[in-house]
Amino acid sequence: MQSTDTRLNRNSLQLALRRYSTVVHNMEQTVLLPSLLRDVPYDEAQDCEAADNSMDLYESYLMLKAIKNTVESGLFPMHDDAKTKSHAALHKGLEPLLEAEPEALFHFHLRGLFTVMAALANKSQNLTEKYLDIIGVRH
Amino acid sequence: MQSTDTRLNRNSLQLALRRYSTVVHNMEQTVLLPSLLRDVPYDEAQDCEAADNSMDLYESYLMLKAIKNTVESGLFPMHDDAKTKSHAALHKGLEPLLEAEPEALFHFHLRGLFTVMAALANKSQNLTEKYLDIIGVRH
Numbered sequence A, B: 001m002q003s004t005d006t007r008l009n010r011n012s013l014q015l016a017l018r019r020y021s022t023v024v025h026n027m028e029q030t031v032l033l034p035s036l037l038r039d040v041p042y043d044e045a046q047d048c049e050a051a052d053n054s055m056d057l058y059e060s061y062l063m064l065k066a067i068k069n070t071v072e073s074g075l076f077p078m079h080d081d082a083k084t085k086s087h088a089a090l091h092k093g094l095e096p097l098l099e100a101e102p103e104a105l106f107h108f109h110l111r112g113l114f115t116v117m118a119a120l121a122n123k124s125q126n127l128t129e130k131y132l133d134i135i136g137v138r139h
Helices: A002-007 A013-030 A050-054 A057-073 A087-098 A102-134 B002-007 B013-030 B050-054 B057-073 B087-098 B102-134
Strands: A008-012 A075-077 B008-012 B075-077
Touching (some): A008 A013, A013 A057, A013 A102, A057 B102, A075 B102, A102 B057, A102 B075, A102 B102, B008 B013, B013 B057, B013 B102, B057 B075
Antiparallel strands (some): A075 B008
């Protein structure tokens, strides 16, 4: 059991999902006037995800809330074409995955979901701090 | 709310994970002599996943049990090199994903995990039926 414990880095999808919910809940409690976030771009120095530059903070706020609803309900739409600007790229990437073994696919998606939940939780925290900056509350 | 309900196809990751656990639990209760599965290949007509042909039923049985442990504990190793024959292909596929928006990535991995859990649950059911065939119990 010892060696198994050492190999596991205590990565838990459930914990990552719960942490995400908590962080977004805190964001919702803090951001009382979401409209103040309109047309405010992401500070690139704070957030390395260059592909996200097209979204302003208000859009990010709505996106983070929508993902929290999906996480908490556990339900998701099978075809959400409206939100799939990047899906062409994703599906191109899918081809080698479909040929992979199911075990490898399971670990790939489990780890992927864990990583993206952590990234989105950080995004929500950055947004909350940015809001506090905007309304002049130093932290 | 009506239109949201219509868009959701009642896909729930939690339900898919729970169903997987139940199906593998049933397999474990049924397969009392797993060694009978050694060197038995998958029936290709029953299982379309051609990439899996290299695994015999015994290896599949162990793999399905290991994934159940990961699902139930929620913990997973960050680097499981031993099991990653297909990871080179997976990582090649990752490149366009890393440039995608986090929202798209979230939906991609959520849907991917849901789909692979359903496929693995079916695999476990097929294996259980095959075991019953081997020991001569018709169903």
